[in-house]
Amino acid sequence: MSDRGCEKCEELLQEFLDRTLTNDEWALAESHLAGCDYCRRRYRFEETLRRYVKLSAVERMPPGLMAKLEELRGLGGIETA
Amino acid sequence: MQPPVTRYGSPVSEADSATEARRIAQEARDRARFEDEALALADQVYRVARRLVGSREEAEDLVQEAYARAFRSWRSYTPGTNMRAWLLRILTNLNVDRGRRIQRTPQTQPLEESDYYLANKVASAAGEDALDQDQVVERMSQDSIVKALADIQPQFRDVVVLVDIGDFTYADAAQILDIPIGTVMSRLHRGRRALKQKLAEETMA
16 A cells, blocks of 8 residues: 555545545545555444444434424414415 | 505405415415425434434424424425425524534544544554454444534534434535535534544543
């Protein structure tokens, strides 16, 4: 691995994980990842962290909240001429 | 401004009143459809709200206020656009307006640490092999993530929560928070770093 490659990957990593890279950037990041163990581990680590962040929010609505929201129906009224 | 229309002395014709009745019925249907669509998203809206604020009670209040405002201003929603983003925009505005967020003192540690901060710290504590993701992850508990998220500065947390938990695109998050897309990206980057830093502090404590 070259330092320069890792710098580039550093730059690309977040967007690589967010799936917002252009095709060219994606190819560049992928080819670098294939040859760089350090970046590959980082990538896996970041991916796992994101999964965990997502898992931290699986909590469902408290019981009763939906009923309270249902009661708010009609607040917008109807415009009469 | 138009002069007030008086209907006294000029009785509405039957055709007019039938048209008016149809319009009212149509509006009621549109409103009900809007409400159905919004309520179907309540679980997802709550999930994001829950991580934006500190407690379940606050999240519950915030979601109720957001729905009350959304239902009142349903006419300003453009059908066919992203309703979840529209609802979250109302919710995040309310959250800022009401000053609910706990303002933290600025980070004492600079955020310029490597993104690898947490992994490196775990590795140095347990030897090089511990860099393996499973072992890093073993040290992170659901609680530690929740706590770390609650501990980062609100403007960073908003973006991380919207993108990483709410699955919003950068563009949606920019619209919801009314900030440029470049700001979303930089806050996201800094927010994730801050999150890792907090996690490192917690899991290594």
